[in-house]
Amino acid sequence: MKFVTKTQSNRIVRWAAGALAGMAMAVSVVPAGAQSAACVPRPSRARLEAMRYANMPAQAFxxxxxxxxYALWYVQPDTLAYDGAARSLPTPDWRKLPAINLGFLGPLQPEYANAAYGMAMLRGAELALAEANAHGGYHGKPFALKIHNDKPLWGASAIEIVRMRYRQQVWGMLGSVNGASTHIALRAALKIQLPIVDTATTDPTVTETRIPWLLHNFPDDRQQGYALADYIFNHLHLQHVAILRVNARYGRLGDKVFFNTARRLGAQPSVVVKFAPYETNFTRPLRELQRLGMDGLVLWANARQAGLIVRQMRAMGMHQPVFGSSRVAYPALLKTAGASADGLVAVSAIDPTRLSAKWLRFRLRYTRRFHTAPDAYAAYAYDGMNMLITAIRQAGLNRARIMGALKHYALHSYRGVSGTAFFDYTLNNIAPVTMARVEKGHFIYWPERRSDWRANTWPGCLAAAGR
Amino acid sequence: MKTGLQCAHWIRRGASRRAIWALAILALAAASLAMRRTRHGSQYWASVYARRRYFNPVDLKLSPHGRRLYVACEGRNEVLAIDTRTRSVIAAIPVGRHPKALALSADGRKLYAANSWSQTVSEIDTRKLQVTRTLPAGWGPEGMAIDAAGRFLYVANALGNDISILRLSSGREISRLSSGHFPEFAARIQGRPWIAIANLLAQPGPADQSPVDQLTLINTATRQVARRILIPDAIQMRHIAQASPRHGGELLIPYLQPHNLVPLITLRHDWYAGNGLAIVQLKGGRPRVREVLLDNLDRAYANGFGAAVALHTPWALITASGADRVSILNLDKLNHFLNTAPVELTRRLDAARHFIVRRLPTGHDPTAVVAGDHFAYIANRADDTITIVDLDRLVIAGTIALGGRQPLTAKRRGQQLFFSAGHSNYGELACATCHPDEGFEDGLVWSFEVPHLGQDIVENKTLLAIRGTSPFKWNGLNPNLATQDGPRTAMYIFRSQGFSPRQVQDLVTYINARRLPPNPYLEPGGRLTAEQARGRELFFRTNTNTGAFIPVKDRCYTCHAPLTHYTSRVLMNVGTATAEDNVQAFKVPSLEGIYMRPPYLHNGEAKTLEEIWTKFNPHDQHGITSDMNKEQLNELIDFLKTL
Amino acid sequence: MNSHAYDFSMHSMLRRLGAGVLLAVGLLGAATAQTPPLYTRWINYTPANGFPAGEVYSVAIQGAKVWAGTEHGLALIENGQVQKVFTRDDGLAGYAVMSVAVDHATGAVWVGALGGLSRYSGGKFTHYTVLSSGLANDLVYNVAVRGHYVWAATAAGVSRLNIWTHTWRIYSVLGQPSAPFKEPWAYALSIGPHKAYMGLWGGGVVTYDLRQHTWRPYLDPDGSAEIVLYRNQGLISNMVSSLAHGPQSNTFWAGTYFGLSGYDGTRWHNYLRQDSGLASNFINGVTLEGRRVWAATQRGLCEFDPATHIWVTYRPANWRALDSGSAARLGRGEILITDPHGRQRKLETASSIAHNYILSLAFQGRDIWVATAAGLSHGFASPSRRIHYDDQNRLQPHARPAYARH
Incomplete structure (x- = not known):
């Protein structure tokens, strides 16, 4: 049987064209109703078709x-097609509702890892909600946030999304930080038809599921892995790097993308060392790496453990360059590693030092309200909540239509306080990430400039990001 | 070849004494083996006095023609056959451990005994009076019934909380159905394709709600559960009797109405528990449950147990094991009362006067009752006797003594006290009321008044295997059993003069002798499965999953020390105290037999073992468990269930 | 040597004989080649006749009773009537009922819901949740009963309850021995007599030999979610949503969100919308009925005969209008037949399946029950309405098999 149709062969040709052309990041119009988004002309269809999944470097394919x-996924406009019946569900009379409920799932208990990220995320969401309510809410009805703690013990948080949906009648939700929690929520969301705006996880697989109920705006491990690999192998031309990563889902998935990209770039990491999430002494693995004489180390860990590693390796006389994932680029690294951290380069989800008016205004409002400075998690949550609110205002109280409004962001950009997001057909934000280097106890930020942008440098990118 | 005379001469000549002893032992062994198969007549009595154990008859079955009475004696691991004409024991058939129930085929040829501690059913040929097969059953088989066609045996497994269906032709278990909590009694329903199973205990439910017991009906055509009838405010449903079609065909089940959640200060001059009768009316499509009390206003008939209906008379007999009485009901009057009296009247405390016609004395602790055409028979567990009731004249017609050791031992006297309600105010309750089945627990949370109204709500605890686990009470204030059973019981529970010092000592002797049934979670030989072994490692672990050192005080085995029955016998604060508690630290309970006694924690908040840690240990005060994954928690519980 | 020659000869004879028989059967089949009857008449259970609103996730048959797991509880249909809808108020452990399995030995109905596992027996529910029992997680997507084991696919692995011993076991990466689950989210279960087939969302298919206690994972061999490297490369995607095992050990069909995969014990047979009559690559459920494979896709109910490679898709004729959220009402039904040569025939029926978004299905004798996004559909086969095809499996243009005027 030969079922390779003309349509399919065209698709392959288009894919090949895309691969040769490299990244064709197109600045585009935003969906109607997305109030805070940039407004630039829509690029040609051919240019959009050349847009590849996940902003993947051609060499990394x-x-x-x-x-x-034989077949390609995630590059078709109907990647997140939803043919169910939820659009036809009756819309309740909003006048009879006391509030328009929105859900929040994030780690909030201080004793849990990632609680700091969860709290920042919550604050960002609350600020967005407060501002939306100050601007009239939904036809005068306030939006209300139903907060659920992402508690990993005994898998108790798995049921939170179900409670949100049925007990609290939320119309959409934000969450979560943990990749596994987000996956679990996503699977439930498919069944109970609840839009999720995920603003915090770096798990690259949440957008691979084809579940048409999620939009993801936080730079994921794919974006981070591609950026780091490009920087290490194409800019610095290092050859022999080792990966040290936490033995948890966060490290496992991040390591995988970076490792595969490095391999396809011809610089397969020689060693991958895993360590326990509670480990504090890294002397033994570092000694082994010292013996092997690596060119550099890539860390996929949280900031504190990264700080310990850097401090301990410098104390051992190892002066190789160190690179890290987005969770490394946090103040805890500087606090733990001290001067040892100088020279470390990490991906950052945001550039908090930029002078964008949007960002500065947000930072001011946020600081006034919460008496602390916003971080990446707060910024992306603020943006994600605004996208969700906009979608609700646009689509009304029907979850499938709300998700439909969010789907209009596919191959479109959204200019928010975190920067300008751009979404592929999986509704994943594939905008360039930010890089950060530690210099004299401070992070210095610069935008990612991948080597494969030469042919199709995205001229609108920097401008859209508000620089 | 030596003749007998030559042998005698050989012996007289002083042949080897060892040889003589050997011969004598061989002869005794052969005789013993012969007697083990069946002991008839005089052999039976010889064996009675040769052994020290009591019979403890707990179930009866009458042959179809009424000439033979079969008695399950759990104390002796035997089934007795009694000739009802001569009123004498004609055979004792050894069966498995702790036979609790009997079932007789419709033709009377096959008798089945549920061996509750052996997890088996013995099949007895009633002509040969021998065990012909031993069939497998579930955990703690305690009740049985055969379907109308005689093809399947339904076995209520008390410890497994389920019902085994055995195909009698092959002797194999073909299915196991879930029941309620602790199913103990089974009966085939006439006129419907049903087997009814009465569950002793209520399902663990919300602590602030009254218990609800369950009657499970199984359809014998589909061999599936047809219906689960809920009996509100009820526990300890016992034997099931069925009225004749002429009298409505309803089911009669004695049960207990506990008033456990009513602060007992309000009941000081009233009652802890009512002794009721559930009447399940089967007419129409949906069974309807009616309830009446069997007590009098001035006297309780504690712990209803056996139930039987004399088919050709209007009489139903209900034994009260705590009152040493059998109550005789007139079913016509009962039906008339239920059909005509307002519901409020049927619920009155003196309702029994409308339908009870006679209260006859029995022996100690009357349990099962069966009725023939003219006589009914009652098994007196703590007496080793069978009481005979003349159904024509409604008088005691005689007693059959099964034997048993005389004079009574302290343990036996303690047993009689344990089951007797005679020492409590109005004869309201016995030890066995709250600790049924010789020391088990009723699974309820009680609201005692001391010292404040509605405070210190505590879960009832088992009396099985409590020797060496003092002090007692949830707050550890009673240093020993004598204190617990003496003044405290007299003042707060019995509200009477209580027991004499000697009686207390007898009672303590009896309670200390209570043992746990064999643990079904353990493999033969006491081996642990791989999961249980890993759970054991978790129980004894000294480091968390992250490698962190667990302080000695936070380790499982520190408080639940294996050498002292898995209790350190001290008070510990494990973070489970609530606003109702006047103390923060509670006595560490023993873990032995923990699988069979939900709910858990001092106040019964945890309905399952899992909940102890998943719900009530948020800050790792009850051992460090929050680092465990669910797989590990399951394995830890797998191990705990083997204790 | 002689014996070897003799054996070889016998083997050869048997093979020839077998081939001859197959040929004869094939020829006979070709002469009267026709597919099983088409489902031409549908009765739908929707809120209009007392059925709960929202999606229907699962359906199970217990004699004359039909149990349907819906977004708003467990519905019981008997004698063509919705007898009862059980909700949390009636004792269900959860809200949306993902899966229903009947224990035909005990009559108990096991219900997997987003909120835990429930057993319905004798008119009463019993709960099992992660906090109160050994269940791995409260999001239960699938439940299966075999012997005295109840299996539950949860968001944290597969749980197995032994209803005789009341002991739980969790099959997951953290279990011992560790299961080779690439991801822990179990979604599909199919329990054979000797093997348990587990479908993991993101973790492919994993089989567990119940006698040998050994594992075997089946994963997307290219290791990349974004591509299918070769057509019949192996499991087409690791996002497995549904499973059905075949009568022979080690054979199964897996429904994924990226197409349909069949494994015959040796080779893989993958089908995509692009290369077959599969209506959509987004498959919610897969069921085997004899040799026929049924795929519940979001664009229709697909029936596939691996012997003829003929596909039949059932859906509403105006399914695109239904999907758009407009006020379109359900009208006529559509039967789309695709032969292996790409020929298609579209037939219309007077009644239609309730929606194109199909979640699962079950058979009740010759009837079919289909869980859709907008109600439960009861399909009736028309014995006289069949597809005729020639010995090349080509649809016969002159045959008039299936236009039904019911």
Whole structure:
């Protein structure tokens, strides 16, 4: 049987064109009703088609040098097609509702890892909600946030999304930080038809599921892995790097993307060392790495453990450059590592030092309200909540239509306080990430400039990001 | 070849004494083996006096023609056959451990005994009076019934909380159905394709709600659960009797109405528990449950147990094991009362006067009752006797003594006290009221008044295997059993003069002798499964999953020390105190037999073992468990269930 | 040597004989080649006739009773009437009922819901949740009963309850021995007599040999979610949503959100919308009925015969209008037949399945029950309405098999 249709062969050709063209990041119009988004002309159809999944470097494409795959996913406009019946569900009379409920799922208990991220996320969401209510809410009805703690013990938080949906009648939700929690919520969301705006996880697989109920705006491990690999191998031309990563889902998935990209770039990491999330002494693995004489170390860990590693390796006389994931670029690194951290380069989800008016205004409002400075989690949550609110205002009280409004962001950008997001067909934000280097006890930020942008440098990117 | 005379001469000549002893032992062994198969007549009596154990008859079955009475004696691991004409024991058939119930085939040829401690059913040929097969059952088989076609045996497994269906032709278990909590009694329903199973205990439910017991009906055509009838405010449903079609065909089940959640200060001059009768009316499509009390206003008939209906008479007999009485009901009057009296009247405390026609004395602790055409028989567990009731004249017609050791031992006297309500105010309750089945627990949370109204709500605890686990009470204020059973019981529970010092000593002797049934979670030989073994490692672990050192005080085995029955016998604050508690630290309970006694924690808040840690240990005060994953918690519980 | 020659000869004879028989059967089949009857008449259970609103996730048959797991509880249909809808107020452990399984030995109905596992027996529910029992997680997507084991696919692995011993076991990466689950989110279960087949969302298919206690994972061999490297490369995607095992050990069909995969014990047979009559690559459920494979997709109910490679899709004729959220009402039904040569025939029926978004299905004798996004559909086969095809499996243009005027 030969079922390779004309449509399919065209698609392959288009994919190949895209691969050769490199990144064709197109600045586009925003969906109607997205009030805070940039407004730039829509690019040509051909340019959009050249847009590849996940902003993947051509060299990183699986088996790209050897064979055309039989089928490609995530590059079709109907990637997140939803043919169910939820759009036809009756819309309740909003006048009879006391409030328009929105859900929040994030780690909030201080004793849990990631609680700091969860709290920042919550504050960002609350600020967005407060501002939306100050601007009239939904036809005068206030939006109300139903806060649920993402508690990992005994898998108790798995049921939170179900409670949100049925007990509290939320119309959409934000969450979560933990990749596994987000996955679990996503799977439930497919069944109970609840839009999720995920503003915090770096798990790259949440947007691979084809579940048409999620939009993700936080730079994921794919974006981070591609950026780091490009920086390390194409800019610095290092060859032998080792990966040290926490033995948890966060490290496992981040390591995978970076490792595969490095391998496809011809610089397969020689060593991958895993360590326990509670480990504080890294002397033994570092000694092994010292013996192997690596060119550099890539850390996929939280900031504190990264700080300990850097401090201990410098104390051992290891002066190789160190690179890290987005959770490394946090003040805890500077506090733990001290001067040892100088020179470390990490991906950052945000540039908090930029002078964008949007960001500065947000920072001011946030600081006034919460008496602390916003971080990336707060900023993305603020943006995500605004996207959700906009979608609700646009679509009304029907969850499928709300999700439909969010789907209009596919191949469109959204200019928020965190920068300008751009979404692929999986509704994943694939905008360039920020890089950060530690210099004299401070992070110095600069925008990612991947080597494969030459042909199609995204001229609107920097401008849209508000620089 | 030596003749007998030559042998005698050989012996007289002083042949080897060892040889003589060997021969004598061989002869005794052969005789013993012969007697083990069946002991008839005089052999039976010889064996009675040769052994020291009491019979403890707990169930009866009457042959179809009424000439033979079969008695399950859990104390002796035997089934007795009694000739009802001569009123004498004709055979004792050894069966498995702790036979609790009997079932007889419709033709009377096969008798089945549920061996509750052996997890088996013995099949007895009633002509040969021998065990012909031993069939597998579930955990703690305690009740049985055979379907109308005689093809399947339904076995209520008290410890497994389920019902085994055995195909009698093959002797194999073909299915196991879930029941309520602690199913103990089973009966086939005439006129419907049903087997009814009465559950002793209520399902663990919300602490602030009254218990609800369950009657499970199984459809014998589909061998599936047809209906689960809920009996509100009820526990300890016992034997099931069915009225004749002429009298409505309803089911009669004695049960207990506990007033456990009513602060007992309000009941000081009233009662802890009512002794009721559930009447399940089967007419129409949906069974309807009516309830009446069997007590009098001035006297309780504690712990209803056996139930039987004399088919050709209007009489129903209900034994009260705590009152040493059998109550005789007139079913016509009962039906008339239920059909005509307002509901409020049927619920009155003196309702029994409308339908009870006679209260006859029995022996100690009357349990099962069966009725023939002219006589009914009652098994007196703590007496080793069978009381015979003349159904024509409604008088005691005689007693069959099964034997048993004389004079009574202290343990036996203690047993009689344990089951007797005679020492409590109005004869309201016995030790066995709250600790049914010789020391088990009723699974309820009680609201005692001391010292303040509605405070210190505590869960009832088992009396099985409590020797060496003092002090007692949730707050550890009673240093020993004598204190617990003496003044405290007299003042707060019995509200009477209580027991004499000697009686207390007898009672303590009896309670200290209570043992746990064999643990079904343990593999033969006491081996642990791989999961249980890993759970054991968790129980004895000294480091968390993250490698952190667990302080000695936070380790499982510190408080639940294996060498002292898994209790350190001290008070510990494990963060489970609530606003109702006047103390923060509670006595560390023993973990032995913990699988069979939900709910858990001092106030019964945890309905399952899992909940102890998933719900009530948020800050790792009850051992460090928050680092465990669910797989580990399951394994820890797998191990705990083997204790 | 002689014996070897003799054996070889016998083997050869048997093979020839077998081939001859197959040929004869094939020829006979070709002469009268026709597919099983088409489902041409539908009765739908929707809120209009007392059925709960929202999606219907699962359906199970217990004799004359039909149990449907819906977004708003467990519905019981008997004698063509909705007898009862059980909700949390009636004792259900959760809200949306994802899966229903009938224990035909005990008559108990096991209900997997977003909120835990429930057993319905004798008119009463019993709960099992992660906090009160050994259940791995409260999001239960699938439940299956075999012997005295109840299996539950949860968001944290597969749980197994032994209803005789009341002991739980969790099959997950953290269990011992550790299950080779790439991801812990179990979604699909199919329990054979000797093997448990587990479908993991993101973790492919994993089989567990119940006698040997050994594992075997089946994963997307290219290791990349974004591509299918070769058509029949192996499992088409690791996002497995549904499973059905075949009568032979080690054979199964897996429904994914990226197409349909079949494994015959040796080779893989993958089907995409692009290369077959599969209506959509987004598959919610897969069921085997004899040799026929049924795929519940979001664009229709697909029936596939691996022997003829003919696909039949059932859906509303105006399904695109239904999908758009407009006020379109359900009208005529559509049957789309696709042969392996790409020929298609579209037939219309007077009644239609309730919606194109299909979640699962079950058979009750010759009837089919289909869980859709907008109600439960009861389909009736029309014995006289069949598809005729030639010995090349080509649809016969002159055959008039299926236009039904019911």
């Amino acid at each position: 699986p088996f790209g040098r050897y064979i055309k795959p």
